[in-house]
Structure formats: C-alpha cells, structure tokens
Amino acid sequence: MAAPLSLHIPEPARRPGAAPDFSGLRLSAAGEVGRSDPQTAASDLRDLAFGLIRVLDDDGQAQGPWRPELGASALKAGLAAMVLTRAFDERMFRAQRQGKTSFYMKCTGEEAIACAAALALDPADMHFPTYRQQGLLIARGYSLVDMMNQIYSNAADPLLGRQLPIMYSAREAGFFSISGNLGTQMPQAVGWAMASACSGDTRIACGWIGDGATAEGDFHAALTFASVYRAPVILNIVNNQWAISSFTGVAGGETTPFAAKGLGYGIPALRVDGNDFLAVTAATQWAAERARANLGPTLIEFVTYRAAPHSTSDDPARYRPADEAALWPLGDPILRLKAHLFRSGLLTEQDFADLEAEALEQVRAAGRQAEAVGVLGKSRPSARTLFEDVFKAPDARLVRQRREHGV
Amino acid sequence: MPAMNMIQALNSALDVMLARDPKVLIFGQDVGYFGGVFRVTDGLQSKYGRTRCFDAPISENGLVGTAIGMGAYGLRPVVEIQFADYIYPAYDQLVSEAAKLRYRSAGQFSAPLTVRTPYGGGIFGGQTHSQSPESLFTHIAGLKTVIPSNPHDAKGLLIAAIEDDDPVLFLEPKRLYNGPFEGWRDRPSSPWAGHPMAETPMGHYSVPLGEAAVVQGGAAVTVLAYGTMVHVALAAAHHAGIDAEVIDLRTLVPLDLETITLSVKKTGRCVIVHEAPLTSGYGAELAALVQEHCFYHLEAPIRRVAGWDTPYPHALEWDYFPGPERIAEALRAVVEGEGV
Known part of the structure; x- marks a missing residue:
C-alpha cells in the first residue's frame, strides 16, 4: 500500500503575534557575489540568480566588483530623489486619511529601486511600471503637482479623472500608463523593446512587476517573447515579500528565487539587494549594457521589503508581525545611502536635514497648488470628457450618448 | 480587375500595407516562412523580410501584449490569432489594455493594432475551431469589430482596419475563404471566381469602417x-x-x-x-x-x-x-x- 499523499499549502514563517523570522532569506555579504562580463551566457551565470548582489555593507562602505562609478552629484541626486519620494508618499497617504482622495499606495522601504533605475537609464528609455514605482517619476523630475492632480482626480488631472489615484501615465517622462490588471505591462514592455529594435532605434524598455504577479501568465509570456526575440528589455521583479497578505511562497518563491526563473528561459538573471542604491544602479547598468549591445533581455529580482501597507485600504497588522519592517535585514535604503555619503565625506547631518526640509517644502508647495485646483469631489474634469478618447474620434453612438447625457 | 478568393484578397491587403507603410508588421503563429495555416500571409516574409512578417510563440496573451507595446511605440502591428477559438488567453490584453489604453492615458498612448482571426463554423472544426466570439468584443468600449463577407470587402476593410488608429478585431469567416457558402450542407460549394464581389483591385483602396x-x-x-x-x-x-x-x-x-x-x-x-x-x-x-x-x-x-x-x-x-x-x-x- 502506498502512503497517502498530502498537499503542501505554503505558509510564512511568522504571523501576527510571533517574532519576525527571516532565516529563510538567502543573503550574501556586500561584495561577495562576483561580477561577470555582460556578454556571459545565462547558463554560466547561475550564481548571480541565487546569490544576492550587494555593494553597501553595514558600515556604509561600497564593497566588491559591483561598485558602480557614481560621482558625488549622482549620489546626492539619488538620495534627494528617495527623500522626496518618501516625503511625497507621507503627504499623500495623509491626504487620503484626511478624505482628500479615495486611495493611495506608498513605496516606503522600496525607494532605492525605482529611483536608482530611473537615474541609471537614459531619460528616453521607456518604463512599463506597476503602481509602486512613483520613484521613477520623481527621480525623472516629473511634476509633483501633476501627480497630485491625478491623485485628486481634479480638473487639472492630466488623465481627466479616468484612473484610480496613482495609476499615472506620463509619456513625456517615459512612463507608460499603469494598469491595475497585474502583469499585463510585461509583454507590452517586451513589444516596445522589439519595436525599438526592429526600427533601428537605440532606446530600450524596462518592465516592472511584483513578486506576487510573477504567477500571472503574462509574466511568462513576456519572458518567452523577450528570450525568443532577444528584445532589448530589462525585466524587473520587485520582490517586496508581500502580495497583500500572501507571502512569496504563494507565488512560487519558497523553493527558488524569483530571479532563477529567468535561467529556464535562457535569460541572464540577477538577484539584487533592492535596498542598496549602489547595487540597484550597478545591476541596472549591467542589464542596460546588455540590451544596448543587442545581447537581449535581463531579468532582475530586487529583494526588498514593503514597509508600508499594500494600500490605504490595507491593514498589514492582520497578517504579518508588526515589527517585521523594523527587523528587515536589508535595512532602510535612504539610511544606507545616507551612511555611505557620510562615510565618504560627501554629506553632513546638516546637509541631510536641509535635504529633508527641502523635500518637505517641495511637497507642501505642490500640495498647495494641487489643492487650489481642488481635491477629490471638489473639482472634476468636464463631463464632456467622459465620452472622449474611447476612440480617436467618437462614433455616432457615443455622440448620441453624449447628447443624451446633455453635455 | 482580377478575381480573388478571400485569402488572396487578404494577402493582397497585407502586401499593399507592408509596401506602403514601414510601420506595419505582421506576426503570429506560422505566419512567417510557412505563410499561415490558411495561407493568408503566403509569400510576405520572403518579399518583405523577417522583421516585417515573422513567427510567434504559441502565446496569445504574449502576442497581443507585445503588439500593444509595439503600437505604443508607434508601429502598426497586425497580429494573427490562428483560430478565434484561441483568442481567450489574449482577452485581458484586448479588453483591459488595448481597448482602454487611449482612454486611461487621456490620449497619451494608443494601441493601433489589428487582430486578424478566422472564426465561424461549417468546416467540421468542432468546438475549438468553429466559434463566433464577436459579441464578447462588441461589448467592450474601445474596440472595433469588423467582419467581411466577400473578397472585395475583406481587402478594403482590412486596409481600413490597419490604417485605423484604434484597435480593431478583424474576424474572418473561414467558411468563406474559398467561396461563398449558402449553407446547404449537401450541395457542392462554389468558388469565388465569377462572383461579382470577387473582383478585387490590385492596389490600395479601403472600405470605410462603419458602413453597412x-x-x-x-x-x-x-x-x-x-x-x-x-x-x-x-x-x-x-x-x-x-x-x-x-x-x-x-x-x-x-x-x-x-x-x-x-x-x-x-x-x-x-x-x-x-x-x-x-x-x-x-x-x-x-x-x-x-x-x-x-x-x-x-x-x-x-x-x-x-x-x-x-x-x-x-x-x-x-x-x-x-x-x-x-x-x-x-x-x-x-x-x-x-x-x-
């Protein structure tokens, strides 16, 4: 008689009330993982998908072969973008709590990933983001007022109040329209990159997805197409440990790192400390070099922690230990880059205080401007716009309906 | 004016558009070297090169998803879904993405793609090669749905679909590919030759969308x-x-x-x-x-x-x-x- 089978249902190490446990997290020391030439085939890069590429050590020193060459101004720009992103998040989270908008999503603890990726790529490269890459827009200098107008769905919203707050679209900033349907942007990023390649362009694309959504078919379709056509695309997985209340094991992260999924497709894959601004920069530069040299796609898993709730509608205390974020072994990305700049003599405490004050003032000023137009429900786009942009030109039916609605 | 069957007329439309507009490209399963299981893309790869007409993985969501990215870039992709019965994996990309992109981005991005797919029965195709899914798409704000009934219109409508700046689902009645079908199962089928609507101009023309x-x-x-x-x-x-x-x-x-x-x-x-x-x-x-x-x-x-x-x-x-x-x-x- 065969023994009866049993079904494995993944469950995280700790739930509320228990002490956090990150013993299952595979870590490498800063500088430990070797750097391979970007020409190397995926089959020879196994270690990069299973180790953890890190540059900044616990003392803020840059270690090892992945140290990027960044000057003082680039480092300060990165820190400023992260600080501004956090200040923006704090203000807009509060704005939602004050009833000024319906919804908001913070990226607290993940700022290094979007900010470093934005600064490591060319402004003309195209990002296909998820809803937690506001750092891309902020690092690229996009208008905070326009972001707020979008969040308030007011009369000055560039998207005419059509999208849920934070589902930005900013073509001029190389930021594709965000979809709430998870994973759909990944094959789109690959298609954009394919189009760039077959047009003889030099621009590359960058697709973004969370750890949970890698279970979507679109993620795997994207890897297949990227591999088949060697598309000049960087495919980023932001592994922030939590897909609302589901831990990474529910998406298949229990037995193998997400980065390792790339190897099965023949795509070079890097597993990177996502809270390390320098490591994110280096990995992105490495992938961009491959893409620009017609060597094809790279899959990057950025290991980070979603210190914030999933959204303003979420209460993480109901499904994870309350102090998990504080005990996250990869620390806080802003504090880590700040420590590095201190240590390098490029920043003083006063400089950092000034930076924070400046970010706060920028956000406040933008807030005053956006709120002068109006918060959600106090100001809205013209009702006539409801019927516009369904098609390039409205068909007879839409014209009839617009008249029926009296606008 | 030559008489064409519907396959030849569709092939001619693609030929005309590949020649006229460098932004047009075609991809789908078996459409490249082989020319498609129904031969609609026959000869196009050898005439225009591999980057204009090429084979794609068996992944309908990937096909339409990448085509949306190409459209957002500025190309005019024409995608073939081998049978309309296989379009469902791409439904999310068509409904949530292609159809909504212009609207949700307030016109910043659009997806000017054409999705060609043979539909309908009468060919002993069974459940997975015979369906008519048009109403699943006509219900969707932002999608256009086109269905020709003869070679002349097929060519003109396909050209209009490719030139259209919005996503178009182009359903090809596969029972009509080789001849008009009157629905009598026991009578011999006739070819398009001799039918007035088989007369199809060689060059560029379009049949406007929205005219019965x-x-x-x-x-x-x-x-x-x-x-x-x-x-x-x-x-x-x-x-x-x-x-x-x-x-x-x-x-x-x-x-x-x-x-x-x-x-x-x-x-x-x-x-x-x-x-x-x-x-x-x-x-x-x-x-x-x-x-x-x-x-x-x-x-x-x-x-x-x-x-x-x-x-x-x-x-x-x-x-x-x-x-x-x-x-x-x-x-x-x-x-x-x-x-x-």
Missing part, C-alpha cells in the same frame, strides 16, 4: 447579417421566395445604424441572423436598436435566427448551424404572420 452594405434590395423584410450568414440569408430568402432586403453589416462596431433603420422603416419587418449562440449575441443588441428606433414602423415581432445555446458540436454541426431552412422559416413567419 445593402447586398440585395427588397420590400418584404429586412435581414441583418454579417460574415458567412450574409450568403446563407440570401439563399434562405431565395429558397422561401421572399422579397427580402439583405444588409451586410460589415462592421459591428462602429455600427451603421442609419442603413438599418432606413431599411426597417421601409419593410416594417426584421430578421436578424448570426451563427453565434442566441443568448446575449450581437443580435440582441440589433433587436434592441431596431425596437428603439423603428418600433412604430414594425408590423411583426423581430425574429432572431442564431446558433443554439450549446457548444459548437462536431457530429451535429448541421443541427447547430442556422442554415437556410431555419432562416427561411423565420422569414415566412415574419412576413406571413405564421408562428408569431
């Missing part, structure tokens, strides 16, 4: 049909000896409501025909529109003749198919008052 065609004038009843059923409806009217006005809708979205209402107001009667299942089919929308716009001209209830609400069968294909006998019966009922 009155393919046969008549006074007794208006028949609304598209794709394969246009020919079946004509045969049914002939069989029943009824002076029917047969309208080929050609595009379901945008719909040419004016041609429909003019005709129904004249005849006072309306029969709607489609091969897709009855319930929530496009015929329901047509019946509602005719009722709203022509109620006081109607002299009989509107009748729908459609596929049964069953999956498309293999052995019992001709029991499912709304053939000329069933349509003739509806025409008689509407005109003579029988069964009303």
